Amino acid sequence: DIQMTQSPSSLSASVGDRVTITCRASQGISNYLAWFQQRPGKAPKSLIYAASHLQSGVPSRFSGFGSGTDFTLTISSLQPEDFATYYCQQYSSYPLTFGGGTKVEIK
Amino acid sequence: EVQLVESGGGLVQPGGSLRLSCATSGLTFSNYWMSWVRQAPGKGLEWVANINQDESEKYYVDSVKGRFTISRDNAKNSLYLQMNSLRVEDTAVYYCAKGGSHDYWGQGTLVTLSS
Numbered sequence: 001d002i003q004m005t006q007s008p009s010s011l012s013a014s015v016g017d018r019v020t021i022t023c024r025a026s027q028g029i030s031n032y033l034a035w036f037q038q039r040p041g042k043a044p045k046s047l048i049y050a051a052s053h054l055q056s057g058v059p060s061r062f063s064g065f066g067s068g069t070d071f072t073l074t075i076s077s078l079q080p081e082d083f084a085t086y087y088c089q090q091y092s093s094y095p096l097t098f099g100g101g102t103k104v105e106i107k
Numbered sequence: 108e109v110q111l112v113e114s115g116g117g118l119v120q121p122g123g124s125l126r127l128s129c130a131t132s133g134l135t136f137s138n139y140w141m142s143w144v145r146q147a148p149g150k151g152l153e154w155v156a157n158i159n160q161d162e163s164e165k166y167y168v169d170s171v172k173g174r175f176t177i178s179r180d181n182a183k184n185s186l187y188l189q190m191n192s193l194r195v196e197d198t199a200v201y202y203c204a205k206g207g208s209h210d211y212w213g214q215g216t217l218v219t220l221s222s
Binding site: 036044049095100 | 142152202208211
């Protein structure tokens with residue numbers, strides 16, 4: 001199974017900050033990586049697919065980068081609605097696996 | 108607008124069964140792989156199963172193999188998860204999601220195992 005390791009597991013940041021979350025795969029997954037945002041009590045929402053492609057309707061302050069084993073999600077200027085938990089997920093091979101999540105909290 | 112609406116969750120005793128449903132609209136359902144993903148209380152996301160367009164391919168996480176069965180009815184634009192021999196550790200919110208990259212999600216349905 002491919003293990004997905006996110007770091008950090010949590011972070012505190014202020015509105016307007018630039019935030020970067022890292023996701024590392026235990027083996028190469030090409031660009032078969034997605035990122036999700038989950039607000040408390042809500043369903044996950046897709047942000048990015050194929051490592052760097054923004055889903056329709058997602059603000060351009062979100063961006064994804066990477067290929068192979070190392071990936072990043074960057075929020076260029078944190079907004080109040082961005083405080084949430086973020087997950088990466090590989091869809092290169094079965095079982096599909098998620099990272100443990102990164103909780104972004106208000107400083 | 109794409110909509111996925113799960114139903115069928117509830118309280119069940121260990122060893123019992125439940126059938127979850129996911130009704131879809133706003134997409135050509137028969138064109139897409141579909142998935143079930145679950146989230147135990149206070150925990151992260153776990154992929155459970157997915158199915159291809161004509162049901163010829165089905166995949167499961169090891170912990171549910173032999174107990175859960177994913178299926179679909181393209182005429183009804185619906186996805187299903189038959190869950191048998193339920194265990195306490197199956198307690199979770201179950202989401203249906205579109206595709207392998209999960210680009211749309213339902214609101215989830217809660218399955219609670221308790222004796």
